Amino acid sequence: MDRVRISIDLCEPASQQLKVKLEWTPRVLQQSWLMPIWTPGSYTVRDHAQHLHSLQFEQAGLAVSTKRVAPSCWTAELVSLDPVCLTYTLEARQLTVRTNHLDPDFASLCLPAVVMLIDGERWNPHHLRLLLPDGWLGHLPLPQVDAGYEAKDFDHLVDAPVHAGPFHSRPFAVCGHQHELLTIGVPPMGWPPTFQADIEAVCTAACTLMGTPPPAGNRYQLVIQLLDQGYGGLEHDHSSVLQFSWDALTKKDGYRQLLQLIGHEYFHQWNVRRLRPGAYVPYRYDRAEISDGLWFAEGITSYFDLTLTLLASKSDRQTLLEDLGKDISHVLLNPGCRIQSLADSSREAWLRLYKQTPANSVAQISYYRLGTVVSFCLDVQLRQSGSALSSVVRDLWLRLGRYGKGYEPKDLIQVVADHNKSLAEVLPTWLETTIDAPIHDCLNSLGLIAVPIHSKHADVGMQLSKQNDRLLINKVRPDSPGEQAGLVPGDEIVGAHDWRIRGLEHWQALLQGPEHIPVLYARRGRLSTTILKKKDPIVERWEITWDAGASSSQKELRDRWFSIV
Incomplete structure (x- = not known):
């Protein structure tokens, strides 16, 4: 059977570069290939080819000239239909769920940012081989065949995230189907003793909601990368990759938020991946x-x-x-x-x-x-x-x-x-x-009420943050006091009421003062002044509370809503 053979060399992790080789037998003399410009599930152009260099194309051991016809697309003219080999190197320094990262601890690869799509080969089998440092294991949701991994076509291949390192996965079960859990990193306080059971319960709830077993069947891989900071996930047909901060787990709602993120990505098996x-x-x-x-x-x-x-x-x-x-x-x-x-x-x-x-x-x-x-x-x-x-x-x-x-x-x-x-x-x-x-x-x-909660401070319509000992404006709300005073995002608040302001606490203290605030600010390095006129505190959030006077019909509907299914 004709297939594209791919090898990814991760044996020099300290370089943060991975070497890629594609081999196939051409069907026509004119060959073309492209690097995907985006990662499915993340709807923005990322131009993955920006991280690529040292591309070479060979046939029978001889170099073949290539032409770059677009930022992410190449062509070449052959003189025969003998097998060909394409090699290139990729920088892998972006640790997100949609890009590539490699270091001496582990590798996390998103294959749309790694593997070229060869014209005419998309729907043919692709065979992947990983070359790993000693002691490392590869983890990806593809069947293992011939010392590698087999994908039925290009889409199947690039939908399989790759993780590798000196760690092991463990099984968990959802509705009688065996899944794989891979955790990269352990929180300082350790995982809760009920962690795996909680994951199983949330994933089972998704199946209950949809009324079916998991569409991925027995082949589903859940990957959790625990970091010092970060939050997000990316869904795949047979897996999901999550990033979560260990510090968030110490917060009141942190653990529930992790379970919700797991449930979100697991539910995508139905909605997005197959119902698309x-x-x-x-x-x-x-x-x-x-x-x-x-x-x-x-x-x-x-x-x-x-x-x-x-x-x-x-x-x-x-x-x-x-x-x-x-x-x-x-x-x-x-x-x-x-x-x-x-x-x-x-x-x-x-x-x-x-x-x-x-x-x-x-x-x-x-x-x-x-x-x-x-x-x-x-x-x-x-x-x-x-x-x-x-x-x-x-x-x-x-x-x-x-x-x-x-x-x-x-x-x-x-x-x-x-x-x-x-x-x-x-x-x-x-x-x-x-x-x-x-x-x-x-x-x-539902017998519920949205109650407005007002800010504790006067309204100036601006969001500020401290960056490198500078108090900068991040946002200015339209038609707010800040906009009316001529302030814009990027301005640095230097002082107010003839006093130097060194942080958010100083700024908030000054908001308790007179209605008009003389503000000294810097824009592109030049100092200027303006008058900021405060307004009454605005609604900063809404809380959903129970209506004590709810009727029996409202309570009955509320109970049915809380039943979820």
Whole structure:
């Protein structure tokens, strides 16, 4: 059987460089190949080829001239169809779930940032071999064949994250299916004795929610990289890779947040990996494909990850209200909700979500956060008509997801209509406009109230942070006192009321003073002054509380909502 043979050499980890070799038998004389410009699941162009050097192409031991026809694409002309060999070196210094890292302790590789896609070979088998330092073991969710790993095609290969180092994995079970847990790093206080059982419970809750066993069956790998700082995850068909801070585990809600992150990425087996926006069936590795369905991919998943710990009996109802309140607060207080619709947030993910700037931080809304809140409103209104959001997602899974078919906006509207026709008619307005979803009405129908919590300080409409002994403005809210005073992100606050300001505590103390604040600031090294006029404290967050006067029908609906499924 024709196949592409790949070897990745990690034997010089201190160099933080990995050497890659691809060998195949060409079918035509003109050959071309490309390095993917993005990592599926992370919707922004990363130009992985920027980390590549020393590319060489050979046939029968002789160098063949290549031409770079695009930043991430090469071509070559052959004189025969004899086997060829492509080699190159990659810098591996970025420890994220979507890039490559190699050091003397371990390797973490995301293969879209490693392996070239050879024109005409995408749907043919790919065989991977790892060359490892002594004492290292390789860990990846592919079947082992011929001293290596076998993938049915390129997509299957690059969807398998690679981890290697002097550590071992251990099994865990979900609904009778054997999975693999790989933890890289141990918190100073150690993992909780119930850690594995808690993981199993949260993953089982995801299966309960979807009404099916795990789609990955017996081949699923959960990788947790424990770091001094960091948070995030990336989903794959048969695995997920998470990063979490050990310091966060010492915080009150840290452990639950880790379990929620695990549940989020595990739930992606259904929603995103197999039930996928149509724009990503199949993936286009050479371009950014726009989709307005990312709100469903991530917003629905984010909504359910809040609930999985409750469904797994690892949290309680009050905790769910606290977590939901944080997302509702973010939406109600973010000026981006007046500028960007939920569908536009999805469409513009490639340009904005992963490229935060002071400007777009107030001109956009995350489809994770707004998607969570819209999902909540959908769930409540579906339950009022005797259905539930979980039922809608299960229907979509049965119709499309289990077959790997992509969905379009009309598919989402149609399945909602099958459960609640009037809700399907209003859903496009929630998605395509900046009109608020009925958050307060939905809370009220559950016998819940959103209570505004005001700031302890006067409002100046600015967010400041201390950086290298300098107090800098990070954000300025539109139409706020800060904007009216002519201050902009990047300005350094030097003093106020003729006093030097050395930190946030000084600044907050001055906010307790007179209404007008003479401010000395520096912009591009030049000093200037302005007058900042304070306003009354504003709402800084919303808390979800129980309505003591809730009716029996509200309580009954609330109980059904808390049932999750």
